Amino acid sequence: MDHDSFSVGYLVSLIIFTGTYALFSLGLNLQWGFTGLINFGHIAFMTVGAYTTILLSLAQVPLILATLMGAGVAALLGLLIGFSTLRLREDYLAIVTIGVSEVVRLIALNEEWLTRGPRGVYGYPLPLEGFRPTLLSKGVMIAIWTVIFAIAFWQLGQWVSRKLKQNAKLQQVTTENEFTPIERSRPIGKLVLAGMAAILGLVLYGAGAASLFNYDYKAGLMLVLVIVLALIFWRLEWLVRSPWGRVLKAIREDEEVAKALGKNVFWYKLQSLMLGGAIAGLAGAFYAWNLSFVNPDGFIPLITFQAWTIVVLGGAGNNVGTPLGAAIFWGYNTITRFALEDNRLLDASRAGAFRIMVIGLLLMILMVWRPQGILGKKEELTLGR
Amino acid sequence: MVDSAAHQPDSSPDNSALDPLANVQNQDLAEVLAEVENVSPSPALELPLLAAGGLIKNFGGIRAVDHASIEVAPGSITGLIGPNGAGKTTLFNLLSSFIRPDQGRVLFDGEPIQHLQPYQIAQRGMVRTFQVARVLSRLSVLENMLLAAQQQTGEKFWSAWFLPKQIAKEEKELRERAMAILQSVGLAHMAHEYAGALSGGQRKLLEMARALMTRPKLILLDEPAAGVNPTLINQICDHIVNWNKEGMTFLIIEHNMDVIMSLCDRVWVLAEGRNLAVGTPGEIQTNPQVLEAYLGQ
Structure with a gap:
């Protein structure tokens, strides 16, 4: 966001950020909103996806292939986490995932031969770069x-x-x-x-x-991102309405029942974790392309919780709610940024902290006033278990 | 049963020449049946659908199930009773593999199943319900039913992507079957409501209907009449009798003696994790040991 004024370029940049976060959060929504997996380390998938994509494309691997491999490696990370924790209780998964996300970030920070550490990676190929x-x-x-x-x-x-x-x-x-x-x-x-x-x-x-x-580069990226987002959204909606999605929802509701009815709960959880991870990995590629510079500071745990905010805001288990939540999140971010610019009360860093504080407050109000999220169904909260 | 158990080891040399696996299974069966026979001196005359022998389960220092055996004849309604804490539900959990036994074997349809996962056992046709009815609250009643169907193409990830037509066709058939079952238990009008909106009694009905939807060979019911009003108990009993007439086999845990006495062909009594008695409902009612276990001395 290097434009100061509210211009078309700024809006394009905003669409890219929103789209990237929407994609990222759709993965979390599949894992948590539909399958009930508490994943507090979602950023790990994005980190792995971003680094795999850009490092492979720097090594002359075609960009599309590199992107797919990025998503694939993120899915493999899901497999790894899943195999070690999914047989355990839910809260263990929450702890392990948050740990994994920090491990991944620290590896990116310290394995300089691979990731160039804190100096970061730049100059990697971008989609539609030379396109005129x-x-x-x-x-x-x-x-x-x-x-x-x-x-x-x-x-x-x-x-x-x-x-x-x-x-x-x-x-x-x-x-x-x-x-x-x-x-x-x-x-x-x-x-x-x-x-x-x-x-x-x-x-x-x-x-x-x-x-x-x-046309400029960002416009092309925006178009590609929106196409990918639309495709993923469409396929996800299809999937969660299919019998496959029904099993995921059953696991979210009561995995003992799913087991008693002959469903291989472990395998479905693994699939959900891997698919959600692959989507986050894909979002990582767009994240890197948008910033055109990537270092481990860009992958802090805060981003995981921003995705949680987005999912909760829109309504968990609702694929439409997630992009809506992302739009509200970035809309809020932008509006408060402009509103608090050049004010006499708060300097820049205080203003930043204040904005985050207000997000917390708004979330609390939302949880009281509309705990199911904006598009969630209120009836669902009043049901007995 | 005495015959079959005694004959199988004799005939095993012939079998082993043809199929060594069959031999092992028969040996398993013979051993488990021998265990069962220790408890039940006058067993049924046909091969059991479900047989478990010498089951042991410890929870810390407490032995919840202690050398328990049980047998369910195909086409029967078998009862399992015992005072609170006798280990009935634990035995259910052992039979359905929700808990692994420390010792002992479970045979379903002549094959050992104690090493399988719960979902594999359900896939083989033995499905259980829970003591406190468990429904999938935020799924509709109909979705609860559809979920229960086995071997759905659309439940495989890649098929869900690439075989929409076949899935649509299957879903249509499943819907019809589910609605027919819901109709029979009187829940059709609730089909599109959240299952979480059902009353306790309706949940019991849904759980049984859902079990039936899996097309099982054997249904294990854990206290189907608990917390249900008398009218609904009668309804539930009628459903069980009807389904049994259509060939379904049941194993039922129940505290309500009227239900057990009116439904069951054979009753197994468990006390302190051990087999106490087995017999027809009439025999059990007059068995002094059973009376003692229930009423105390």
């Missing part, structure tokens, strides 16, 4: 951009109409029987949320299209 688009290819890119946003808007419309229908149905039920213990949902809140998402979507669409027209 013609008018035609710009048109194609903008068309792809338009298609992705059109699908997103269409889905949003579907969601709104579904909610309105549900609401009409609920009203009917509640008038028939006033003691029906179903919470009346408020369509106003949903409509406001949808309206805000639509406005935000239009702004982002416009900024993205404009930046693609005035």
Whole structure:
């Protein structure tokens, strides 16, 4: 974020950060939101993915292959962690993962022959680096951009109409029987949320299209990232709605029941950990490409907890909530950055700490007011076990 | 059973020439049956679906199960009773491999299963329920049922990606089967509600329906009537009798003697981790040792 003013370039940069974090958090959402695995070391997957990708591509491995191998090595890390801990109780996994993430970071810091340690890695190949688009290819890119946003808007419309229908149905039920213990949902809140998402979507669409027209490297990266994010999101949604996803949710609810019904719980947990890890590894590649300089300081445990914030904010076990949470997180980050700039009360470092403090406060308020997250289902919290 | 147990070692030389594995299994079976026979002097006449012999399980210094044996004849409803703390649920856990025995063997369908994982045992057709009904709260009742079906293509990661048509077809069939079972237990109207919204009695029904959905050979029910009102108990009993008539085998832990007496063909009594008695419900009711164990002296 090296632009000072609020420009199209800044918005593009913001889209890249949001997209990277959304991708990263989708992996965590699969592990925790759907499978119930408490992973406090998610950043380890990102570190491994980022370093594998950039180091391999520096060694002349084609970029796509290097990226896939980055995701693959991150998945292997999941296999390693899983094999050693998944047979143990949940809290052990939490402890081991946070330990692994620090081990990975310290290896990156100290194995200078491999990672150049604190001096960091730079000058690695970037996607679409030498790409100079013609008018035609710009048109194609903008068309792809338009298609992705059109699908997103269409889905949003579907969601709104579904909610309105549900609401009409609920009203009917509640008038028939006033003691029906179903919470009346408020369509106003949903409509406001949808309206805000639509406005935000239009702004982002416009900024993205404009930046693609005035093409620079970041615009290309943004397009690639959004395509990858859309693909991963689509496949994840497909997966969690499949019988495979049903087994994951069953494990989240009660793994003894899943075992008693003939499901190989260990194997499914391992798959979830590995797939979530691979997605985080992929996010790591985008993280590195966006910064174009990587050193171990970029992979501190804080980022894991930012991903947790995003998942909780959006609603655990909801794939739509995760990108939404990422957008809110980065939106907050940006707005407070501008709002607190050049104020007389707080100097830069105090302002930074203050912003994080407010995040904590907001999370607490959210947990009281809407513990299921923004898109979570309230009914789910009132269920007995 | 006396015959089969005595004959098998005799016939083993022939078998071993053809199939050495069959021989080992038969030996296992013969040994376990011998253990069972020690406890139960007048065993059934056919090969048991489930047989366990000499099971021992220690928890720290406490021996929860002490040389317990049990046998379930195919097509039967077998009862397992005993005072609180007799080790019934532990025995259930041993049979279904949720806990590993320190000693002893479990044979299901003639094959040793005590070394298998719980999910493998469920896959072989022996499914259990829990003492306190466990439902998957944030899944719908129907999803609870669908989950239980075995060998689903869509549960394999790569198939879930690449075989959407086959999965859709399977899901449709499973839905129909699940709805039919839910209909029979009177939960069809709840199919799309969260399972966590069910009442205690409905959870018991769902658990049994879910067990049935796995297409098992044997269902282990841990206190199906506990905490359930009398009307629902009657319903549950009716379901068990009906399913039994359709060929399902049951092993039931229950404290409610009316349920045990009306349902079971054969009852095993456990006290302090040991076999105390075995017989028909009538025999058990009048057995002085059993009365003593329940009522004290």
